[in-house]
Amino acid sequence: MSATGVLREDHEEIRRFGEVVARCHSALLAGADVPLPDLRRIAAVIDEFLDSVHYSREEDSYFPCVASYGLRKEVHDLLVEHEFSRRIAARLRRYLDGWEAGADGREPVARHLRTYCIYLEDHLRKEDDLFERAGAGILSPEEESEMYRQFTEDVAAARIRDMKAEVAYLAGRPWAA
Ligand SMILES: [Fe+2]
Ligand SMILES: [Fe+2]
Structure with missing residues:
Protein backbone atom coordinates (compact mmCIF):
# COMPACT_ATOMS: atom_id res chain seq x y z
CA MET A 1 0.00 0.00 0.00
CA SER A 2 0.96 3.67 -0.35
CA ALA A 3 0.97 6.58 2.11
CA THR A 4 -2.08 7.94 0.29
CA GLY A 5 -3.78 4.56 0.80
CA VAL A 6 -3.08 4.70 4.55
CA LEU A 7 -4.65 8.15 4.81
CA ARG A 8 -7.69 6.96 2.88
CA GLU A 9 -8.08 4.07 5.32
CA ASP A 10 -7.85 6.55 8.20
CA HIS A 11 -10.67 8.47 6.58
CA GLU A 12 -12.87 5.38 6.41
CA GLU A 13 -12.39 4.85 10.13
CA ILE A 14 -12.95 8.56 10.82
CA ARG A 15 -16.23 8.40 8.88
CA ARG A 16 -17.35 5.50 11.08
CA PHE A 17 -16.44 7.64 14.08
CA GLY A 18 -18.37 10.57 12.56
CA GLU A 19 -21.49 8.37 12.39
CA VAL A 20 -21.13 7.57 16.09
CA VAL A 21 -20.72 11.28 16.90
CA ALA A 22 -23.87 12.05 14.87
CA ARG A 23 -25.82 9.38 16.77
CA CYS A 24 -24.52 10.81 20.03
CA HIS A 25 -25.72 14.27 19.00
CA SER A 26 -29.22 12.93 18.21
CA ALA A 27 -29.34 11.00 21.49
CA LEU A 28 -28.43 14.12 23.49
CA LEU A 29 -31.09 16.15 21.67
CA ALA A 30 -33.68 13.45 22.33
CA GLY A 31 -32.88 13.63 26.06
CA ALA A 32 -31.46 10.09 26.12
CA ASP A 33 -29.00 9.01 28.77
CA VAL A 34 -25.48 9.43 27.39
CA PRO A 35 -23.03 8.81 30.23
CA LEU A 36 -20.29 11.41 30.63
CA PRO A 37 -17.52 8.79 30.40
CA ASP A 38 -18.78 7.97 26.88
CA LEU A 39 -18.61 11.64 25.92
CA ARG A 40 -15.10 11.76 27.36
CA ARG A 41 -14.17 8.80 25.20
CA ILE A 42 -15.44 10.64 22.12
CA ALA A 43 -13.30 13.65 23.08
CA ALA A 44 -10.33 11.32 23.63
CA VAL A 45 -10.69 9.79 20.14
CA ILE A 46 -10.62 13.32 18.73
CA ASP A 47 -7.44 14.19 20.65
CA GLU A 48 -5.56 10.93 20.63
CA PHE A 49 -6.37 9.68 17.19
CA LEU A 50 -7.64 12.45 14.94
CA ASP A 51 -5.22 15.05 16.21
CA SER A 52 -2.21 13.10 17.45
CA VAL A 53 -2.10 10.47 14.73
CA HIS A 54 -4.05 11.46 11.63
CA TYR A 55 -3.42 15.22 11.62
CA SER A 56 0.27 14.54 12.36
CA ARG A 57 0.52 12.28 9.35
CA GLU A 58 -0.97 15.03 7.23
CA GLU A 59 0.70 18.06 8.78
CA ASP A 60 4.18 16.67 9.39
CA SER A 61 4.64 14.55 6.28
CA TYR A 62 1.98 14.37 3.61
CA PHE A 63 0.95 18.03 3.29
CA PRO A 64 4.51 19.45 3.14
CA GLU A 83 -7.13 24.65 13.53
CA PHE A 84 -10.88 25.26 13.39
CA SER A 85 -11.54 21.67 14.48
CA ARG A 86 -9.04 22.03 17.35
CA ARG A 87 -10.99 25.01 18.63
CA ILE A 88 -14.26 23.06 18.50
CA ALA A 89 -12.60 20.16 20.34
CA ALA A 90 -11.22 22.50 23.01
CA ARG A 91 -14.67 24.04 23.56
CA LEU A 92 -16.24 20.58 23.68
CA ARG A 93 -13.80 19.61 26.44
CA ARG A 94 -14.60 22.79 28.37
CA TYR A 95 -18.34 22.09 28.24
CA LEU A 96 -17.70 18.50 29.34
CA ASP A 97 -15.69 19.82 32.30
CA GLY A 98 -18.55 22.16 33.18
CA TRP A 99 -21.10 19.35 32.87
CA GLU A 100 -19.02 17.16 35.14
CA ALA A 101 -18.84 20.04 37.63
CA GLY A 102 -22.64 20.27 37.73
CA ALA A 103 -23.64 22.66 34.92
CA ASP A 104 -26.17 21.49 32.32
CA GLY A 105 -23.91 20.74 29.41
CA ARG A 106 -26.33 18.76 27.25
CA GLU A 107 -27.20 21.51 24.76
CA PRO A 108 -23.72 23.01 24.20
CA VAL A 109 -22.10 19.56 24.05
CA ALA A 110 -24.72 18.43 21.49
CA ARG A 111 -24.17 21.61 19.46
CA HIS A 112 -20.39 21.17 19.38
CA LEU A 113 -20.71 17.51 18.40
CA ARG A 114 -22.91 18.54 15.51
CA THR A 115 -20.46 21.25 14.42
CA TYR A 116 -17.68 18.66 14.56
CA CYS A 117 -19.67 16.26 12.35
CA ILE A 118 -20.31 18.95 9.76
CA ALA A 134 -1.66 13.59 -5.21
CA GLY A 135 -1.99 9.83 -5.51
CA ALA A 136 -2.42 10.00 -9.28
CA GLY A 137 1.17 10.77 -10.12
CA ILE A 138 2.07 13.90 -8.14
CA LEU A 139 3.90 12.02 -5.39
CA SER A 140 6.74 9.77 -6.50
CA PRO A 141 6.67 6.04 -5.62
CA GLU A 142 9.68 6.69 -3.32
CA GLU A 143 7.82 9.44 -1.43
CA GLU A 144 4.76 7.23 -1.14
CA SER A 145 6.73 4.32 0.25
CA GLU A 146 8.88 6.43 2.59
CA MET A 147 5.80 8.05 4.14
CA TYR A 148 4.04 4.67 4.18
CA ARG A 149 6.92 3.32 6.26
CA GLN A 150 6.58 6.23 8.73
CA PHE A 151 2.81 5.89 8.94
CA THR A 152 2.84 2.20 9.70
CA GLU A 153 5.57 2.08 12.36
CA ASP A 154 4.59 0.27 15.56
CA VAL A 155 3.34 3.15 17.71
CA ALA A 156 1.04 4.56 15.05
CA ALA A 157 -0.28 1.10 14.17
CA ALA A 158 -1.07 0.43 17.84
CA ARG A 159 -2.94 3.72 18.13
CA ILE A 160 -5.03 2.91 15.07
CA ARG A 161 -5.96 -0.43 16.63
CA ASP A 162 -6.98 1.40 19.83
CA MET A 163 -9.05 3.88 17.85
CA LYS A 164 -10.90 1.10 16.02
CA ALA A 165 -11.65 -0.59 19.34
CA GLU A 166 -12.92 2.69 20.80
CA VAL A 167 -15.19 3.38 17.83
CA ALA A 168 -16.55 -0.18 18.00
CA TYR A 169 -17.17 0.23 21.75
CA LEU A 170 -18.97 3.55 21.31
CA ALA A 171 -21.04 2.22 18.38
CA GLY A 172 -22.27 -0.57 20.65
CA ARG A 173 -23.49 1.70 23.45
CA PRO A 174 -27.27 1.81 24.03
CA TRP A 175 -27.55 5.50 22.98
CA ALA A 176 -25.89 4.65 19.65
CA ALA A 177 -28.43 1.95 18.73
FE1 LIG B 1 -7.49 13.63 6.77
FE1 LIG C 1 -7.13 16.71 7.68
Missing part, protein backbone atom coordinates in the same frame (compact mmCIF):
# COMPACT_ATOMS: atom_id res chain seq x y z
CA CYS A 65 5.34 16.89 0.47
CA VAL A 66 2.24 17.66 -1.59
CA ALA A 67 2.71 21.43 -1.13
CA SER A 68 6.21 21.16 -2.57
CA TYR A 69 4.51 20.17 -5.85
CA GLY A 70 2.48 23.36 -5.94
CA LEU A 71 -0.74 22.45 -4.12
CA ARG A 72 0.00 25.14 -1.52
CA LYS A 73 -3.37 26.85 -1.47
CA GLU A 74 -5.22 23.56 -0.99
CA VAL A 75 -2.88 22.55 1.83
CA HIS A 76 -3.14 25.95 3.49
CA ASP A 77 -6.95 25.77 3.52
CA LEU A 78 -6.90 22.26 5.02
CA LEU A 79 -4.50 23.40 7.76
CA VAL A 80 -6.85 26.28 8.62
CA GLU A 81 -9.65 23.72 8.94
CA HIS A 82 -7.53 21.59 11.30
CA TYR A 119 -16.63 19.90 9.79
CA LEU A 120 -15.57 16.26 9.40
CA GLU A 121 -17.80 15.54 6.45
CA ASP A 122 -16.68 18.62 4.54
CA HIS A 123 -13.00 18.30 5.46
CA LEU A 124 -12.70 14.61 4.56
CA ARG A 125 -14.34 15.23 1.21
CA LYS A 126 -11.84 17.99 0.36
CA GLU A 127 -8.93 15.85 1.47
CA ASP A 128 -10.14 12.88 -0.52
CA ASP A 129 -10.03 15.16 -3.57
CA LEU A 130 -6.45 16.12 -2.69
CA PHE A 131 -5.51 12.45 -2.25
CA GLU A 132 -7.03 11.74 -5.63
CA ARG A 133 -4.78 14.31 -7.27
